[in-house]
Structures are given as C-alpha cells and as structure tokens.
Amino acid sequence: MPKVSMTVNGKAVSANVDARTLLVQFLREDLRLTGTHVGCDTSQCGCCVVHVDGKAIKSCTVLALTLEGANVTTIEGLAQDGKLHPMQEAFRENHALQCGFCTPGMIMTSVDIVNRKGNTLDEQTIRHELEGNLCRCTGYHNIVKAVAAGAEAMAK
C-alpha cells in the first residue's frame, strides 16, 4: 500500500493506506479523529469540512494520497490549551446546535469564512457562504447569529 505523510493539527502523521482512502476515512479510521463527520458522502452536506493548507474543503471528496505534505486542521485542532476557539464558544453561547452532527463542519466552514471575508459579516453573506453546509434539526437562524458573533470574537 502506498504511503502518505501530512501534518494534522500540528502533528506529523504518516501511514500506509489503500489508494481509495478518502481524507475523511484517514482522519477517522487511521487517526481516530472522529470529530469530522460523514453526513451525505456526496459532497453536499458539509459535515466533513476540514482545512487543508488554510482552506476549507470537503474531506469526503479528496484522496488522502493527494494531500501528501499538506497541512490539515480538523475540529479537534481548534481549541487551544483546553479553551474553546471563539467560533466554538459562539456556537455554544448562541445555542447554534441541537443534535450537533453538522456542527464540526459548520464551525470549520465558519472559521474559513472569517479568514476570507473578515470579522464583520452581515446575515446575507453568512447565509450565502454557508450554502455548502446542511443542518437538519435546528435550522439556520441561531447558526447565522453564532457565525456573526464568532467572527467578531475572533478579532479580539
């Protein structure tokens, strides 16, 4: 089996994998980082969003082998020193989750939105940018509020 090496949440990892292994399988099954979820497996729902070299991507639609040498951040990599990332804290504060299944992807996408669009986000921008993330229980109202609050908190 071919070998792949990358950096995940700041840690160097490598493994021999079946060529068919998707990044999300590599994260969940090889590295046991199960915060990244598989919702639809057809690149629509966004539950599997992680950052690769600083950009949000859907980890169910990329081969692990493609990411040789890449720098990957998952939801597990956001909190520092036992303290939630401001976006995580904003989701908690605004009750932006019910079952929580979509939350890791929502948060990774939201941090990416802030990275690209800055810390002041209007509702229309947030809703448009969250197009690739589906929530099937609470609806989006509190998620949108959380993203706006998290974006502001990230400036501090």
Add this chain to the structure above:
Amino acid sequence: MYQFTYHRVDSARKAINLAEKNEDAKFLAGGMTLLPTMKQRLASPSAIIDLNPAADKLAGIEQRGRAIVIGAMTRHYDVANSKIVQDAIPALADLAGMIGDPAVRHRGTIGGSVANNDPAADYPSAVLALNATVFTNKRKIAADDFFKGLFETALEPGELITKIVFPIPSKAAYMKFPNPASRYAMVGVFVARRGKEVRVAVTGAGSNGVFRASKFEAALTAKFHVKSLEGVNASADGLNSDIHADAAYRAHLIGVMCRRAVNKANGK
C-alpha cells in the same frame, strides 16, 4: 469505489507519459466530479494520475494582449477572486464564484470542469460564449469544436488540457438558475459580445450538453438590448426533463436567464 493504481506526478509531461501506458487511466484534477462518480461506481478507472503535485506548474492567470489565459489546474476560488479576471471579464469571475459552494470552489479546477463537460456545469457555457480556445499537450481546439455531447469532448485518450485562452469581450454576463440542492445549473445562460459578434451559450438545459442559442444570438446581433428579445423564445425540443424541471420549463428559463444576462451585461 473500485480499486485503482495511484500515480502521483509533478509535471504534465509525466502525466501524459503515464496516460499513454495506461489505457483506462483518468487524470485527477480537483476531483469534485470524478471522485463522487467513482464512489458511486459509475466510473472505474484502472489508474488515477494525480495532477495535484503538478498544480503549481499548471495553474495561473495572466493577461496576454486582449485575452485572459487560465492554467488548467486553476481552482474556481482563484478565478473568482482574481483581480485580472474581475477587471477584464467580470462575468467569468462571477461564474466561477457561483460554482458549487466555497469548499468545492477551493478544490475544483477549470480544466477538470471543461474536460468533464457535465451538461449542467457552468464553465462550458463561458468557454463557448466567449469563443475561448482550449490548449492541450497536443494542439489547440476552438470552443465550437470542443464540446461534443454529454460528457463528450474533442479530447483524445491521454490528451491533457493545459490552459484555456479567453478573448476579452466588450460586454458579457452569466445568469443561472441553480438547483437549490446541488448548485448545478438547471439553466445557465452566458451572453457575450465582442466586436459585432454576439454569442449566447446555454448550459444545464440541453440533453446533449452545452449549446449556442442561435435565435437569441441573431436577435442580439441586430441590437444588443433586452428589447431585441421580445417574442424570441427557446424551443423545448432536445431539452432535459427530470424531477427538477421539465423541458418546457427549462425552455422558459432560457429566455428569462438570457434577458437577465443581457440586462446585466448592459449594466442594468
């Protein structure tokens, strides 16, 4: 997904050499269509030739004379946010920013989208309406000769798109009616005017893939104004019917999207 042999290449030349030795091999660019297709077992290439390590050499955007040159591995995100594209062909930057969602745009590439020629993909309409030229490792292919039908192009086995050259139009706009779940175009219309020539390309609607709407082109060539389109309607013959929209509805949408695109191109 069925098993395949994986090859990582760091140059176009190595990719082409490998493709010549592996008849059923597929090039992997962004993988935004190829990987889902393989997961559903609708495609089972014997080998994958991964172009991503060669992405830096095959990507890039520059203006050369009165044309914009975009490397095949350029991601949708980079086209959408390119100052060069935004200034020269804002319609093309708009189109790239409407593909899929942000995560898809971070990986998907222009070369992959054009080579795949999905009947509901956005880029083929821009290539056709802007009368672009597709450069491969072997030759250059005019847009009118490139798209051959559903997922069919003029590309031969083992032939690789290296760049696409878009002449800069005087006016252009793209309007699409996206499927609310997939963001693919139920109907997308790209209008472009360069000199006296007006081209109108329609994606998402045709059962044979992207096509030019000649009636609309003729009307707009007389005068590039939305009023020229009064009484001009698309025929439902040869259009797709599916659970999202029947052919008659798609025909209607062609007219609506074309009018909106002309207004947008005219700054209205």
